[in-house]
Amino acid sequence: xxxxxxxxxxxxxxxxxxxxxxxxxxxxxxxxxxxxxxxxxxxxxxxxxxxxxxxxxxxxxxxxxxxxxxxxxxxxxxxxxxxxxxxxxxxxxxxxxxx
Amino acid sequence: xxxxxxxxxxxxxxxxxxxxxxxxxxxxxxxxxxxxxxxxxxxxxxxxxxxxxxxxxxxxxxxxxxxxxxxxxxxxxxxxxxxxxxxxxxxxxxxxxxx
DNA sequence: TTTCAAAATAGTTATATTGCAATATAGAAC
DNA sequence: GTTCTATATTGCAATATAACTATTTTGAAA
Numbered sequence: 471x472x473x474x475x476x477x478x479x480x481x482x483x484x485x486x487x488x489x490x491x492x493x494x495x496x497x498x499x500x501x502x503x504x505x506x507x508x509x510x511x512x513x514x515x516x517x518x519x520x521x522x523x524x525x526x527x528x529x530x531x532x533x534x535x536x537x538x539x540x541x542x543x544x545x546x547x548x549x550x551x552x553x554x555x556x557x558x559x560x561x562x563x564x565x566x567x568x569x
Numbered sequence: 570x571x572x573x574x575x576x577x578x579x580x581x582x583x584x585x586x587x588x589x590x591x592x593x594x595x596x597x598x599x600x601x602x603x604x605x606x607x608x609x610x611x612x613x614x615x616x617x618x619x620x621x622x623x624x625x626x627x628x629x630x631x632x633x634x635x636x637x638x639x640x641x642x643x644x645x646x647x648x649x650x651x652x653x654x655x656x657x658x659x660x661x662x663x664x665x666x667x668x
Numbered sequence: 669t670t671t672c673a674a675a676a677t678a679g680t681t682a683t684a685t686t687g688c689a690a691t692a693t694a695g696a697a698c
Numbered sequence: 699g700t701t702c703t704a705t706a707t708t709g710c711a712a713t714a715t716a717a718c719t720a721t722t723t724t725g726a727a728a
Contacts, residue, residue, distance in 0.1 A: 477602050477619070478665055483595040486665045490593035495716090496582040503576050514675055520576070527717070529676055548674055548725055558668055565660040566577055566585045594686095613705055626687070628706055647695055647704055 492538045493559050497521055498531045499566070501552075502540070506560050511544065511551035591637045592658050596620055597630045598665070600651075601639070605659050610643065610650035 493499065504520040505512060518528045532552055535541040542555045554560065592598065603619040604611060617627045631651055634640040641654045653659065 475606050477599065477606060478662065480595060480599065482665065482668075483598045483602075486668055487593045487595050487598060490661060490664070491590050494586045494589035494593060496579060496586050499582045499586060500576065500579065503582075507574050507576060515673090518675095524718080525675070526677085526719080530717090533676075545675095545724085550675060558664055561660060561664040561667075562589060563577065565589070565657055565664075566581065568660075569581075569585055569657055614703095623688080624705070625689080625707090629687090632706075644694085644705095649705060 489538045489540065489556070489559065490562070492534055493540060493562060495531070497523055497527065498535055499563065501528070501531060501535065502554060502560065503563050505541075505552065505554050506563065511553040513549040513551050515549070517552065588637045588639065588655070588658065589661070591633055592639060592661060594630070596622055596626065597634055598662065600627070600630060600634065601653060601659065602662050604640075604651065604653050605662065610652040612648040612650050614648070616651065 493502065500521050501517055504517060514525070514529060514532065517532070518525050521528050521531075532541060532543070536543055536552075538556075540554065540556045540559050541552045544551050544553075592601065599620050600616055603616060613624070613628065613631065616631070617624050620627050620630075631640065631642070635642055635651075637655075639653065639655045639658050640651050643650050643652075
């Protein structure tokens with residue numbers, strides 16, 4: 471008896487692969503790990519500290535994650551707070567912890 | 570009471586991110602999904618069929634996955650059989666199925 | 669309205685990745 | 699050896715990504 475073959479279709483793979491690919495970057499993973507730990511929206515300054523990278527670089531990475539629909543941003547006066555909205559990508563972090 | 574912060578260290582992220590990044594590619598995910606389904610080493614011709622791509626392209630993708638330590642190849646006479654050896658990356662497929 | 673802090677964007681250069689066509693290698697069979 | 703089948707590699711050209719510096723925008727406060 472052979473196991474049923476139901477491969478994920480290519481359209482799905484083509485749609486999701488870029489999200490994972492864009493997420494699989496050291497700084498961006500750090501951002502996600504940090505936000506997941508904090509369990510609340512955090513402002514950019516706070517995230518910059520957690521990453522130990524320049525503000526410009528972190529801001530770029532935040533934008534990439536936002537473009538991929540992984541994060542969402544909300545401005546409160548002077549500051550912008552980011553939070554994870556695609557919680558599936560957090561599975562990547564579990565995947566890494568188990569490595 | 571605040572939750573303990575133990576972020577994954579940057580060295581680990583820098584080491585693992587490329588593996589995930591190289592895996593997050595439509596054809597390479599398809600290869601993994603196929604091999605995971607077959608549950609046994611498969612030869613290149615078989616994999617090419619599953620991918621519906623040219624032999625050259627599939628061969629390139631196989632090499633990339635091998636370089637990343639995701640797959641291993643064994644030659645038997647004329648043919649080369651590939652199998653998944655880093656089973657952690659299969660979590661990506663679960664991650665995609667849940668999307 | 670000037671100033672300041674927070675965050676985003678632009679511009680640039682270097683490097684990596686992709687897809688594809690052509691060619692090469694490895695082993696089996698004759 | 700020659701031929702055939704299976705697989706790998708090479709060389710491009712196009713495109714994408716990375717890192718970094720400098721500059722700009724935004725909103726708050728003086």
